Amino acid sequence: MNSEPDIAIIGAGAAGIGAARRLAQTGLSISIFDALPRLGGRAWTCKTSAGPVDLGCGWLHSADRNPWTRIAEESGFKVDRGLTAWGEQYRSLGFAKAEREEARRAFARWSHRVATAQPASDRASDALDPGGSWTAYLQALSGYISGDELERISVKDYSAYDEASTDCNWRVPTGYGALIAASLPAGVELHLATPVEALTLDERHVVLQTAGGAVRARAVILTVSTNVLAGGAISLPSALDPWRDAAARLPLGNNEKLFLEIVGDSPFAPESHLLGDPRDPTTGTYYIRPFGSLLIECFLGGAGARIAAAEGHRAAFDRAIGQLASLFGSSVRDCLRPLVASDWARTPSIGGGYSHALPGQADARVALARPLDDRLFFAGEATHTTDFSTAHGGYESGVRAAEEVISVVVPSSQSRA
Structure with missing residues (x-):
């Protein structure tokens, strides 16, 4: 481990990777740390027996201006620009046209x-x-x-x-999370499963305490989620209390996904969608057989996601299967198998879905993005004033923080590299 890198980045999600990609052009030494054993943060393409599934972000939102679209094409990842079934209600099941x-x-x-x-x-x-x-x-x-x-x-x-938002939503068939994880530039020293336990400031450096030892960096970019920043997972100096306060005003919402595998004969049509129960605020919404796969993707948000987190995966799968059975008939129970589910709320290094501002607190995003003492810089989707809650907002915030670092630590002639 390089104990004195030029720049340390805390968090290897979209923001951290975005920052690393920009800083890699400068020749600075960069170390990136993440508590998770994998890259991507809230972007996670999980390999399953039924194919890859995105347990986190899965759509290139505002895809016509989303930087990940360009990165995907440059990296050889296919981008699917086809129309999707969102907004439809397959055969009007449980939600008649007049009601819709x-x-x-x-x-x-x-x-x-x-x-x-x-x-x-x-x-x-x-x-x-x-x-x-x-x-x-x-x-x-x-x-x-x-x-x-x-x-x-x-x-x-x-x-x-x-x-x-441009309301242009495209997909990466092999996984948005896979794209993001594959985009870390060469030459960056990567430390996974290495949580930062404490951060302090000395006269010239930012000091990070990790299980592998202390790291002293000229500058640090902090990209952790607002729930982590506002909580106590990382010991922080009192100088950062205003940033912790801003983070508390931008909490992560609750969002989870469940994936069901389809086995045998079934009534499920490729690329179809339906809302489980339009009169239930906890309902799941179901994207059926994306790309023709034998999968059903169930999205849960707000109260529905909180129930899933509280009751556990088994109860959440039972509820989803029950909702589908009420729409398609009880026989579909025989062709649905629980496959995999997210658990963002109970992932200690994340703690939820994505940020939203509480009433009267939208300006906290600007407060959260401010640097401290030209040594500590902040990125992450919550610091973006318009594209928050997205992987491209995270990426853009990482590039913005990297530019701030460059303006301070890199000679002007080199920063144009």
Whole structure:
């Protein structure tokens, strides 16, 4: 282990890798540390008997301007630009066309208020129809989008993302997580399964304490999740209390995925989708047979994801299979097998899905992104003011933090490399 690298990066997810890719162009020595035994952070393509599945981010959101699209093409990863089944309800099962139209109108009314008549409270729930019949549906959508109920979502924050999004969503058939993990540049000293236990500042360096010993770096880029930063997993100096406070105002929502394997004959059509129960805010939403595979991907958000985390995988799979059986008939129970599930909420080095600002706290993203003393720099999806909650937001924040480092530690002629 290099005990005195020029730059240390804490976190080997999209932000850390983005920072490393930019810094690798400067000739600086770079060490990257992650508590997990793998690259990618919240991007994780898991190999299964039924094929690769993304337990974390799975869609190239705003793909027409997403830097991972370019990286994928340059690296030989196929990008699928085909239309997807999101927004459809296969054969209108459990959600008739007339009901879908009513629910979409309710969402449109809420979206219009959010965009044009933002409530003074900045609380997204205050833009709902009073006594509206589709509130449970909108809460379910909030769970998928933000990982939490509308009562805990900042309208200003939500609108910033919504206005910047291009609604262009593509896929990487071999896995978004696989793409991100394959993108760490050569020459970076990588330390996996190596959590940073403490961070201190001396007169000239940032000192990291790890199980492998102390590391003294000229500058550090910290990319850990807001739940980790706000918690006590890393011992931090009191000078960082304002950053911990900002992180606490940008908590991670709850988002989990379950994958079911399809065996034998089944009624499941390739590239189809349906919402489990539009009147249940804890419902799963199901993407069936992506790319023709024999898989069903179940997304859980907000209250549904919290229930899954609390009750465990077995109960979550049982609930998902039961919901599908209620739509397709009880016989489908015989052709569905639990395959693999995420557990982001109970992963100590992450602690949830992705960040959202609490009402009145959208400006915490700017506060969280500020450097400290030209030695400690911050990146991660939560520091991006418009593309938070995404892998491309994480990547862009890493590049931004790297540029900040370069402006301080690299001579101007070299920084243009």
